[in-house]
Amino acid sequence: MFSLATLALFLGMCIVLARLYAGPTLYDRVLAGNAFGTYTVLFIGVLGFLTGRPDFLDIALLYALINFVGTIAVLKYFRYRAIGDTSPSPKGKPVLHGNLKDQGYKH
């Protein structure tokens, strides 16, 4: 039965990867990447039960943490073009550091 669950989750992962490759916009890809992370967490858990060693759950938990932070980081990067300090300036726009200004980024 766990083999069936593993197979179903693996199939779902493949389908979501196809959407991640074919997604027409950035947000489709971010969404598919987030879903792929969730699928991977569950896949690792089920695989641990399938092989009789449920110790992989630590890795699954770590993957869940990294997946969430990664999704938010990607979204923030494509919104502000910076991951670090994006505290708003008096005009309501994030402060651009010198390096980015020199490259001609405008918001």
Place this chain on the structure above:
Amino acid sequence: MNFFQIFVEAISWIAILGGCAFMLVGAIGALRFPDFWTRIHAVSVADSAGMLLLTLGMCIQGGFTLVTVKLIIIGVFLFITGPTATHAVANAAMVSGFLPKGADEFRKPKIAHDAKTRKLKAKKKSPLKGGL
């Protein structure tokens, strides 16, 4: 194996198979739906349901051990962060000017109505100006 054990096993397998069905349906929806705003429904909602069911089934299989505690931690964390991440994606798409299909049609009459009322207000106000 008494009746209670068989009952618990059956509930566990039903939960795991139902969760797998939800995950598969969500994945197919993510591939097949035509629009980003429909895809986000398929992925987010079905993933949350499938994740909860799969975690529940694995918890029942694990019994009263440390495995169950880890599974509960994973389930609670994913239950909080999954919808949050989906909301962040939707919010980023909305802010970047990526409107749902037909959203412009809902906005047009509102703007026209505002313009009409503004004109009416201006007409009403104009005689007052001279009087004051």
